Amino acid sequence: MSRYTHVLRSVAVGATALALSSFSLMHSALAQSTIKLGSVLSITGPASFLGDPEDKTLKMYVDKINAAGGVDGKKIELVVYDDGGDANKARTFATRLVEDDKVVAMIGGSTTGTTMAMIPVFEEAQIPFISFAGAVEIIDPVRKYVFKTPHTDKMACEKIFENIKARKFTKVAMISGTDGFGSSMRAECLKVAPNYGVSIVAEETYGPRDSDMTAQLTKIKAAPGVEAVVNPGFGQGPAIVTRNYAQLGMSSTPFYQSHGVASKSFIELAGPAAEGVRLPAAALLVADKLPDNDPQKKVVTEYKATYEDTTKQPVSTFGGHAYDGLYILVDAMKRAKSTDPKKVRDEIEATKGFVGTGGIVTMSPTDHLGLDLSAFRMLEVKNGDWTLVQPGS
Known part of the structure; x- marks a missing residue:
């Protein structure tokens, strides 16, 4: 090999290393400027009547939050997987969100079966998980990193x-x-x-x-x-x-x-x-029939109008569960002034007086739902x- 060829190759190697380093720095800067949230929903399959409005709601309101400047200046990057109502697929996607996508929080789980399959993954990873499913067993007994938005069975x-x-x-x-x-x-x-x-x-x-x-x-x-x-x-x-x-x-x-x-x-x-x-x-189904002094009226009428105007479909309480989960999480991140999963978890648990589509939410270390019977x-x-x-x- 001539000295000239050796020099050229050295320059080429150096340029490649510099390019890779620059890409890595750019990728790191991009990652720091975004908040990666995960969601596993039953968008298709027998539970699509749950997952489809949840999916539409999350994407609609993530866009809305990002257009308004994001969360403390950081844009939300939403990673969504469709489990088709299959609990085994849900667990696989949950693992992917933790290990490959590196999400800081999870909002989703359309059914009790898929939610229960994913709980061990997020508990072990110590990543907050807000479920949209109904069964009381999701939050009773209380698990440190697991919360939910719908009223229980x-x-x-x-x-x-x-x-x-x-x-x-x-x-x-x-x-x-x-x-x-x-x-x-x-x-x-x-x-x-x-x-x-x-x-x-x-x-x-x-x-x-x-x-x-x-x-x-x-x-x-x-x-x-x-x-x-x-x-x-x-x-x-x-x-x-x-x-x-x-x-x-x-x-x-x-x-x-x-x-x-x-x-x-x-x-x-x-x-x-x-x-x-x-x-x-939830009050969402009768938004227009609520008295004007009802504390939920403003939230449910605005969500109903936004959802129906955007999707051209009737509103359901299931999309409302997604709305509540997203904003409980966003509010927690703002209060924590951080996206650190442990700090965010602590602030979700400290949620008090959050007015959502499902009711007025006040959580505690012994209550990871935060709704009482008056919410129904x-x-x-x-x-x-x-x-x-x-x-x-």
Whole structure:
């Protein structure tokens, strides 16, 4: 090799090293100027009615936050994966967010099953995780790094039985889905029913792929003394149950659904059979019907208008859970004046008086939800729309 060739190669190697070093510095500077947040959602698949509005909401409001200057001058970089409702995929994506994407926090988990699969990953990594799923087992017992925004299945049972007691009913039947949420809510309802003087006198279940629940409902119809029926479940199952309920002429017996169907799509799927169905849900579904002095009115009406104007779709409480989770996290980062996961976790737990679409949130070391029963509104379907049930009726 000539000396000239050697020099040229040395220069080339040096230039390459300098370029790589410059790229590394640029990449490092870019990373420091952004906040990387992770999200694993069921955007497609059987739980897409949850994940799709959550995905749309997060992207819409991250853009809004970034356009306004970000968080303390740093732009949010949102990394989203679609688990299709599969718990194994969710756990794989959670691991990728931690190990490859290096996120500082996680907001997502559309279902109880996917959330429970991801919890160990974020707990071990000590990264705050705000779930959008319903079951109380997500935050009870309390896990240090895990929080959630939706009302729990236990709260749904309590709100339903509170209304049943007000109507002076004591004998109730249940028909429950066998999915993670349906099973969990069934168990919670069985636990709290005696507190309201309610006896469960008949019980049936159905699977996530069942397309007709007439046989189970026929048994409930034949059970003596049933005064009301409760359906713990989510997805299309409750709409099928509701249609079968009407087909069997059971509509004169009060029928309750859970907040797992708190979107207009339930009414559309159930059709006229939904008339008279009651369920506990967030104020978001009746935003325009809230009194002007309601502390949530401004938040829920603005979110509803923004979501519907942007997506051209009806608002659902599920997108609202994502809105709440994102802003609880952003507020925590601002108070912490840091994106350090441990400092952010501490500030999420210190959240007080946050007015969201789901209610007014005040968390503590023993409460990683921060909502009480007053955050739930009892709704009834009338003329194909949600209406507020007045207290005591």
